[in-house]
Amino acid sequence: MPRPRRHRQIWSSFDYDYWRPCATCLEDRGEVVLKMEEMESIRLKDHLGMDQREAAELMNISQPTFHRILAEARKKIGCALVCGKAIRIHGGTYEMAVPPGRKFRCYDCQHVWEVAHGTGRPLNCPNCGSVKIRRAEDDRGYDRSGSGAHGRQGMHGMQ
Numbered sequence: 001m002p003r004p005r006r007h008r009q010i011w012s013s014f015d016y017d018y019w020r021p022c023a024t025c026l027e028d029r030g031e032v033v034l035k036m037e038e039m040e041s042i043r044l045k046d047h048l049g050m051d052q053r054e055a056a057e058l059m060n061i062s063q064p065t066f067h068r069i070l071a072e073a074r075k076k077i078g079c080a081l082v083c084g085k086a087i088r089i090h091g092g093t094y095e096m097a098v099p100p101g102r103k104f105r106c107y108d109c110q111h112v113w114e115v116a117h118g119t120g121r122p123l124n125c126p127n128c129g130s131v132k133i134r135r136a137e138d139d140r141g142y143d144r145s146g147s148g149a150h151g152r153q154g155m156h157g158m159q
Ligand SMILES: [Zn+2]
Pocket: 106, 107, 108, 109, 110, 111, 125, 126, 127, 128, 129, 130
């Protein structure tokens, strides 16, 4: 299937866009350039601990695309750490996501959706109809320590 040139949604701007290892301050070992969407994939998956499906959904891309972006990001960061290169966060194919309304998440099917401000709290998951829903922003902490949703550790492999 031909891949449409889709802009990846980025939900966070980053305060830092350049890292440089101390030991090489006087010695330039070069740098790797981490694209904005690669940084975002690291933020969502590795920093916030989201599962891949949710992260891909937030970035408006498919899971395989997310996986590819994340793998590339990890490879670059690994290269920088091992070889003492600087990391520059720059460029990519992305757009800043519009400021979100309220996000809700379904505990049953993990569907995440957005509800505009000023409308009432939804009663059901629009995907599966479950009433076990909750504000998505509020549950990040729990979710990571929970047992169910993130049990697919086998998916983390790089192959
Ligand atoms: Zn649901």
